[in-house]
Amino acid sequence: MLGAPLSDYDAAWQDLGLTRLSLIDAQLEDPALGPLVARRGYVVDTVYHLFGGGSLPRTPRAAAAARAALNDVVDAAALLGARCVYMLTGGRGNMTWEQAAEAFAAAVAPCRERAADAGVALAIENASALYADLHIAHTLRDTATLADLAGLDVCIDLFHCWAEAGVTDLIENLLPRTQSVQLSDYVLGDRALPARAVPGDGAIPIEPLVATVLAGGYRHGFDLELIGPRIDAEGTLPAARRARDAVAAMLERAGEDGR
Numbered sequence: 001m002l003g004a005p006l007s008d009y010d011a012a013w014q015d016l017g018l019t020r021l022s023l024i025d026a027q028l029e030d031p032a033l034g035p036l037v038a039r040r041g042y043v044v045d046t047v048y049h050l051f052g053g054g055s056l057p058r059t060p061r062a063a064a065a066a067r068a069a070l071n072d073v074v075d076a077a078a079l080l081g082a083r084c085v086y087m088l089t090g091g092r093g094n095m096t097w098e099q100a101a102e103a104f105a106a107a108v109a110p111c112r113e114r115a116a117d118a119g120v121a122l123a124i125e126n127a128s129a130l131y132a133d134l135h136i137a138h139t140l141r142d143t144a145t146l147a148d149l150a151g152l153d154v155c156i157d158l159f160h161c162w163a164e165a166g167v168t169d170l171i172e173n174l175l176p177r178t179q180s181v182q183l184s185d186y187v188l189g190d191r192a193l194p195a196r197a198v199p200g201d202g203a204i205p206i207e208p209l210v211a212t213v214l215a216g217g218y219r220h221g222f223d224l225e226l227i228g229p230r231i232d233a234e235g236t237l238p239a240a241r242r243a244r245d246a247v248a249a250m251l252e253r254a255g256e257d258g259r
Helices: 006-016 025-029 033-040 060-079 097-118 140-150 167-177 206-215 229-234 236-253
Strands: 020-024 043-050 084-088 121-125 153-157 178-183 221-224
Touching: 006 033, 006 236, 020 025, 020 221, 025 043, 025 060, 043 060, 043 178, 043 221, 060 084, 060 097, 084 153, 084 178, 097 121, 097 140, 121 140, 121 178, 140 153, 140 167, 153 167, 167 178, 167 206, 178 206, 206 236, 221 236, 229 236
Parallel strands: 020 043, 043 084, 084 121, 121 153, 153 178, 178 221
Antiparallel strands: none
C-alpha cells in the first residue's frame, strides 16, 4: 500500500483489527496522522527511515543534513509515542565496507543522545546485498558488527537472514538489543525481488524462530512486511488477513497474546 492515502491505510487497519502499527517516515509528515492515531487508539511501534537519503555522507555538510533529517524523524516519532526508528544506512558508493561503517557511525553518533532524550530507540536492520545501493549491513553478523560500532540497536528481518549459518545463536545473542522482528516467508525458487510470501507459505522456519525469540525474553513487536509479486497477485488485504491469522496462531501456540 506504499503511497496510498492515510484514509486507505486506516480502512485496512480497521478491517484487520490492528492496534499496533509500523510506519515509514514519509507518513509522519501527514498532519492527519496524529489525530487519527489518538482517535483510534493506535500504538505506533516502529518507524522506518533511510539515512542520508540513500547515500552515506562524505562531507561535513552532507553529514549534517543526514543528521538533521534523522532528528526530524525522531522528533515526529516521539510525538506519536513511537518506540523505535530503524534504518537503512545509505549506500557506500566506492568506499570499502570498513570505511562506510566508520562513516555511518560517525555521522549518526550525535543523533543517539537526541533519540535517547526523546525516548526513541535507534536501530539498523539487515537487508540483502541486492540493496547495496542503499545499505551496507547485508548479513545478521554484519548488522551486529555495525550496531556495535555505531552504538545502535537492531531490527531483525528474518527474510534476509534465515538461511545464515548459526542463525538461531545469532538471534539469541542479539535479543538484548533487538527492537523489532520482521516476518515474511520465502518460497524456494522465487527470483523476483522482493519475493516475499505470507508466513506459512514458504520455507522459512518462522514458528521455531518466533518461539526462540519469545523464549529469550523478547517482548516487542512482530512486523509483517508483505511486498512482492505473490502479495500483489493475492491482493494486499487478503494476504494481510492470512498473515495476521498465521502469526497470531504461532503466538498463541507459544503462549503469547496472538492479537
